[in-house]
Amino acid sequence: MIKLENVTKVYKTGVRAVNNMNVNIGPGEFVYVIGPTGAGKSTFIKLLYREEKASSGKVIVAGEDVSKIKNRKVPYFRRNIGIVFQNFRLLPKKTVFENIAFTLEVTDTPRVEIRKKVRRTLELVGLEDKANAFPHELSGGQQQRVAIARAIVNNPKVLIADEPTGNLDPDTSIEIIELLERINEVNHTTILVVTHDKEIVQKYKKRTILIEDGCIKTDTSTGGYANGI
Ligand code: ADP
Ligand code: ADP
Numbered sequence: 001m002i003k004l005e006n007v008t009k010v011y012k013t014g015v016r017a018v019n020n021m022n023v024n025i026g027p028g029e030f031v032y033v034i035g036p037t038g039a040g041k042s043t044f045i046k047l048l049y050r051e052e053k054a055s056s057g058k059v060i061v062a063g064e065d066v067s068k069i070k071n072r073k074v075p076y077f078r079r080n081i082g083i084v085f086q087n088f089r090l091l092p093k094k095t096v097f098e099n100i101a102f103t104l105e106v107t108d109t110p111r112v113e114i115r116k117k118v119r120r121t122l123e124l125v126g127l128e129d130k131a132n133a134f135p136h137e138l139s140g141g142q143q144q145r146v147a148i149a150r151a152i153v154n155n156p157k158v159l160i161a162d163e164p165t166g167n168l169d170p171d172t173s174i175e176i177i178e179l180l181e182r183i184n185e186v187n188h189t190t191i192l193v194v195t196h197d198k199e200i201v202q203k204y205k206k207r208t209i210l211i212e213d214g215c216i217k218t219d220t221s222t223g224g225y226a227n228g229i
Contacts, residue, residue: 001027001158001190002048007057009043009214017043019214020057027157028188030181032201035211041194044211045160048192049081050074062157079107082151082159082189086166088143090135090150096122097131100150107154121149124186125179141172145179152183159183161193165200173197177204 002025009018017040025031035041046052047059050066059066062080069077090099097118104114122128125145135143144164151159161180165173177193177200184191195201201208210218 001025001029001062002192003058003060004047005058005060007047007054007059009040009047009052010055017214018047018054021214021216023209023216023219025190025192027190028184030184030191030206031193032204032206032208033192033194033211034196034201034208035217039211040214041211042162043214045162045192045194048158048160049078049083079154080157082154082156084144084147084151084159084161084164086163088135088140088147088167090143090146092135095132095134096127096138096146096149099135099146100153103150103154117153118149121153124152124183125149139172140168141175144168144172144176148176148179148183152187152189155187156189158190158192161191163194163196165195165197170199173200174203 002023004021004023007018007021008016010016021044033041033044043052047054047066048061050069054067064077066077091102094102100118100121101114104117109117119128122131125148127142127145127149130138130142135146138146164180165176168176180191180193181204183189207219207221209216
């Protein structure tokens with residue numbers, strides 16, 4: 001589902017953020033991406049949804065050679081990918097329902113179909129009673145659930161979460177991680193979670209990729225920080 005072959009990204013400033021990276025992530029996998037600040041984690045995921053272009057090497061996502069996609073086709077390509085950020089990024093003047101429906105409206109999905117999909121997704125994230133609430137009326141954890149619902153309503157092949165628990169307390173963080181695991185199980189979505197949270201990585205024994213200095217330092221199938229890092 002995700003494949004990088006000898007991928008390097010050098011920014012205009014000369015910073016080599018990703019350095020000859022190779023990785024292979026299969027359909028339905030759940031993977032943690034960890035590493036210190038500045039290691040290249042954000043750059044790695046930006047390469048996956050074509051927010052950045054690789055300087056060299058090959059990035060394949062959902063069967064597409066990402067660097068070959070024409071600019072005008074990028075929005076279509078991105079329908080394969082759901083993205084969740086640390087700071088939720090909800091539209092403040094829209095309700096929960098509208099925030100989630102928004103991505104379907106741009107794809108010309110019929111109204112009845114939109115309503116059905118949004119309802120089903122709200123149920124999956126446990127917010128069926130909050131459809132008419134505005135983001136500011138919700139807790140941080142609830143807002144993140146809405147952001148997750150928005151990211152998955154279109155049933156993308158890949159879900160990327162960049163520090164999804166960074167603004168949340170430990171108990172709420174665990175709820176969010178367990179929700180992502182449920183989505184992985186129910187929808188078979190390939191999920192990447194970038195995190196600084198050592199407890200989560202230790203607790204949920206999943207494949208964990210450690211990035212340092214733009215390279216994959218370790219890639220363990222059982223989770224946890226290798227060598228006491
Ligand atoms: P992480 O997400 O692990 O903190 P990043 O991918 O954000 O790492 O950054 C990797 C390196 O690339 C850092 O040295 C960072 O300062 C640099 N960097 C990130 N984005 C840009 C950019 N748009 N332009 C120039 N340098 C960047
Ligand atoms: P976040 O915490 O939301 O990921 P960051 O502070 O890591 O935000 O980065 C904000 C933006 O600035 C990103 O688009 C990133 O690529 C860019 N950026 C990060 N480091 C640098 C840098 N050294 N030079 C230029 N842009 C950078």
